[in-house]
Amino acid sequence: xxxxxxxxxxxxxxxxxxxxxxxxxxxxxxxxxxxxxxxxxxxxxxxxxxxxxxxxxxxxxxxxxxxxxxxxxxxxxxxxxxxxxxxxxxxxxxxxxxxxxxxxxxxxxxxxxxxxxxxxxxxxxxxxxxxxxxxxxxxxxxxxxxxxxxxxxxxxxxxxxxxxxxxxxxxxxxxxxxxxxxxxxxxxxxxxxxxxxxxxxxxxxxxxxxxxxxxxxxxxxxxxxxxxxxxxxxxxxxxxxxxxxxxxxxxxxxxxxxxxxxxxxxxxxxxxxxxxxxxxxxxxxxxxxxxxxxxxxxxxxxxxxxxxxxxxxxxxxxxxxxxxxx
Numbered sequence: 001x002x003x004x005x006x007x008x009x010x011x012x013x014x015x016x017x018x019x020x021x022x023x024x025x026x027x028x029x030x031x032x033x034x035x036x037x038x039x040x041x042x043x044x045x046x047x048x049x050x051x052x053x054x055x056x057x058x059x060x061x062x063x064x065x066x067x068x069x070x071x072x073x074x075x076x077x078x079x080x081x082x083x084x085x086x087x088x089x090x091x092x093x094x095x096x097x098x099x100x101x102x103x104x105x106x107x108x109x110x111x112x113x114x115x116x117x118x119x120x121x122x123x124x125x126x127x128x129x130x131x132x133x134x135x136x137x138x139x140x141x142x143x144x145x146x147x148x149x150x151x152x153x154x155x156x157x158x159x160x161x162x163x164x165x166x167x168x169x170x171x172x173x174x175x176x177x178x179x180x181x182x183x184x185x186x187x188x189x190x191x192x193x194x195x196x197x198x199x200x201x202x203x204x205x206x207x208x209x210x211x212x213x214x215x216x217x218x219x220x221x222x223x224x225x226x227x228x229x230x231x232x233x234x235x236x237x238x239x240x241x242x243x244x245x246x247x248x249x250x251x252x253x254x255x256x257x258x259x260x261x262x263x264x265x266x267x268x269x270x271x272x273x274x275x276x277x278x279x280x281x282x283x284x285x286x287x288x289x290x291x292x293x294x295x296x297x298x299x300x301x302x303x304x305x306x307x308x309x310x311x312x313x314x315x316x317x318x319x320x321x322x323x324x325x326x
Contacts, residue, residue, distance in 0.1 A: 006041070006079035008072040015039075025049070031084065038084040039071055045078045053080070053208035055125050059180075063118050065111065066193055066203045085203040090187035091228070101234065104202075105222070108190055109238050111202045112218050113245045116179045122212050123180060129213035134170040134264050135163060140271030148274055148324045150316055158315055165307045166264070172304050173214060173260030176253050181213035181261075182206075185221045187228055216242065216258030224262045224295045226269045226288055256304055263299040263308060266292050278326050286323050293321045 015032040020040070027049075030041040044050040054075075060067035072081035090104050127133070142154050142162060184206040191203025219242050223235045243251045270292050276282040300309035 004043070004045070004077055004079075006072070006074040006077060006081070008074060008079075008081065011072075012039075012081075017041075032081070038086075040068070040082045040084045042080045042082055043078065044080070047075065047078055049208045050075060050078050050080065052125075052210070056180075056182075056207050056210050059123065059125075060115075060204055060207065063115065064200065065115070066191075066196060066200045067207065068203075068205070085191040085193060085205070088192040090190045090192060093192045094187065094228075102237075104190075104192060105230075105234060105238055106241065107198075107202050108185070108222055109219065109241050111199055111204075112185075112222075113242060114199055116215055116245070119180045122178070126180060126210060126212040129174065129178075129181060129211045129217070129261075131167060131170045131174060133211070134174070134261075135166060137264050137268040138162075138166050140275065141267040142271070144271040144275040144278070145324070146271075146316065148278065148326070149320050149322060162311055162315070165311050169260050169304055169308055170264070173257040176214045176257040177250065178212050179215045181211050181217040183209045183211065183218075183221065185218040186225045187222075214254070214257035214261055215246075216254050217261045220258045220262035221265065224266065224299070226266070226273075226292055226295075227285070229291065256302060259299045259302050259305060263296055263305055266296040266299065270296070274324050274326075277324070283326070286326075289323050290321070 012032055012034075015034045015037075018031045018033070020029040020031050026045050028043040030043070032039045032041055042050075042053075044053070054070060054073065057067040057070065061069070066085070068082040068085060070080055070082060073079070090108070093100055093104060122128070142159060146154060182204070189204070189206040191205065193201045193203045195201075219238070223230050223238060239255070243254060246254060270289055273285040273289060273292075277286050296312075297309065299305060300312075
């Protein structure tokens, strides 16, 4: 926290304080404990992000879902003291008991179905995932990965072709039913809370960047996880569970839109992991880049995304789809 301390520090000076983790943003997390009482401090210098966390968290709690309760807030300095969900992320559950995979993934998809049913009208506090939003995400690929493994300079025709193929598919994908898209809905940000009832047994974290987007966007974040391989069989079963909540006539539209949002996500994250490694020395996720390429290729099997994959074949041939040497 350096020189910044929360205004409520003095009320908790007798608590033991332990650094937990930092994510790929500027946020940091600390555990404050006093006997059996345990809280989590979120240090978030980005005040816009902090206020979005508060607003979206309240919305999720209003839907009777498990987003952390806010115990204390210092919105001028950028601190929130939160309910502590413990350490049982889905990632740790799967490491300790892989036989629970279907159970917890099924629960996570159940939350998405429920949230979509309750969130069918645009929430005014959410930005809209539009074409420009999507293009800004995929540009991360050109700016960081392409310039590192293909050519330090992106030729104007290469860039314009890249933008045009993505613009075309985004126009297709975004012309579909929408709901709240939490954006980081994956096993590192979902908590196993078995002592709570159905739906509330999934703890939700890291939702401050939520936007209004195609309905399957969080589903593909979960199934096309940048950090973990999800088997094709499990993906198919969970897609079926999700789609069964919609009229059959909507299924193809939902699948196509989800595949397009996922392809945008994979291209962006390839660039993001490269940039974080180069600029911040954070190489934790570089080894996931081959997995991300596989996910991107899988998404691009649908007809609507074939022009995107053709661009990759022509401009980033397979021999260049490597972990960058930084």
